Amino acid sequence: MRKLLMQGLGRRPLSETAPLATDAGIEELGRTLTQTLRRRLGRSLSIRVVDAGSCNGCELELNALANPFYDLERFGLHFVASPRHADVLMVTGPVTRNMREALERTHTAMPNPKWVIAVGDCARDGGCFKGSYAICGGVDAVIPVDLHIPGCPPTPTALLQGLIALMDRTNVPR
Amino acid sequence: MGKAQITTVTLAEWVVAAEALAAGDATLLSLWGADGAVQMALMDAGHGLRVLTLPTETTFPSVARHHAPAQRLERTMTDLYGLTPAATPDPRPWLDHGRWPMRHPLGAKGPVAPEPPYAFLPVEGESLHQVAVGPVHAGIIEPGHFRFTAQGETVVRLEQRLGYTHKGVDALMLGASLERGAQIAGRVSGDSAVAYQWGFARAVETALDASVPPRATALRAVMAELERLANHLGDIGAICNDAAFAMMLAHCGALREHTLRAVGLAFGHRFCRDCICPGGVARDLTTEGAGALRDLVAEVRAKFPALVALYDGTASLQDRTVATGTLSPALAARFGAGGYVGRASGRDFDTRRDLPYAPYDRLSFTVPTRAEGDVNARVWVRIHEVEQSLALLSQLLDTLPEGPIHAALRAPTEPSAALTLTEGFRGDILIWLAMDASGTITRCHLRDPSWFQWPLLEAVIDGNIIADFPLCNKSFNCSYSGVDL
């Protein structure tokens, strides 16, 4: 373990290297996001995620935001465990009827002001599962949505861009 | 892989099959409802596959009465089709939470009747307390409800209640075109997109007796091994993180991200969404893409051993994973547990080797197994599977055949059906596909490996402390969406 830790000390952090072309811009995106957050909220942002019946694909990319390449926390964004600590609710999946109440209750438990982001094609209108008896057909059929991030699933970069777009267009009473 | 033998059986023959399952002479692969029938797939000791069809409009002899692994499958048949197992040990609904606009959406649809609240199994004993968790969990994971009964810190019973992510996949499949069917199959469990797409494509190809160009089957295997690699890397890190060892998560997470990026570069999507279609694959691999994959294999080969050594050499980590969440070989065999869950408990089964399909029939690899059945054994099986996937990727890239990547399917002329088993990272995914003479799907049943792993998770947590549940759970990493459908 000591060896790996020592190696880590002598190396540039992964989150700043750009091993592949797609990496360019993450850092910049993050900085923009931090600035917008400071301007709008005067502090960092807490996010609660609810899977309202996704295929788990969207969760994989939301989880990827925490890996050393994206490292969401460094931009002042945290995933929180309780809706009572959250500013933003990110919802994935077509909102199954079996998850409807749990989603509503999570949303109700959040303090104001709060925002909702529908993540992925399913969350917009049911996506691939449109027309099924078992779904409500998108997040805004159940709770008001402020922003939709398309993709199946959206890439981590798209998720970051979405968060910036949300903060850019919100007016927070300070 | 040999074709499954499909037969119509009598009541008596159905019961004989159920008893054979209970006696351990055969393994239950799945059980599902259809129009005017119930169907059962089983595998005998020599890996021969059989599909039994029992015509019925209402009831059928319960298989779960003889063989517990059938229980949730039967409850699902009742919920979806209204077919009731006679003398079932558990008549409670499973997927139907009383929230759909109708009952039995695939059978004789009925109006919703007010349901009594779901009855969890009764518990009796001194100083027991219950902890209810979910469906919304603290982390970014899928929704499900866990009801723990504990005595002090020790879990005496865990009862799962799932179905929250039920999207009505079986109904969406009815009447769908093969193209649409492939799209839905690929979205049953996002982390197994490749395995499901491949399984579905193989079912279509088997039903239509179609052959697939060798380059296409090789590329499918490349995608499938990359999927296995990405999932194993991510989960090994996550398991260690649940044992409060975050460093492994960071390092494994970085390797996983490298893998996903290489996949994105090679196939245009980080999870190969819609990259496999019946008849072949939708994306060819360019020289540049192959180069990215070779670099990836070299990188993981170079960095992974140090992480394995770290896992092996950290006593505080081993202290959490060794002898935690132990699954007995007998139980693993009885439930036909697939993937690393079964293999870590001595169930030496892998469809890539035992029911081989192209290109695995020409590749060399081993199937790692362990006997201990604890979290540690599951981690080790996955570590060795990472090594095997790397070796397979090298073989595949070195011997990639030239030629077309897709062959047009002949139009069907008569109704047909097929059963396939395809190895996803969690284990064998079963797909039963029936279509009519125009190629329209008349039934598609997708059975995730998690069907038989979830109930085992209930069993292994017994006698462990609640605090070890996340660790046990992650070491199984069952799919919610894959079983809720």
Ligand code: SF4
């Ligand atoms: S948008 Fe795609 S990845 Fe996300 S839940 Fe829906 S099917 Fe899965």
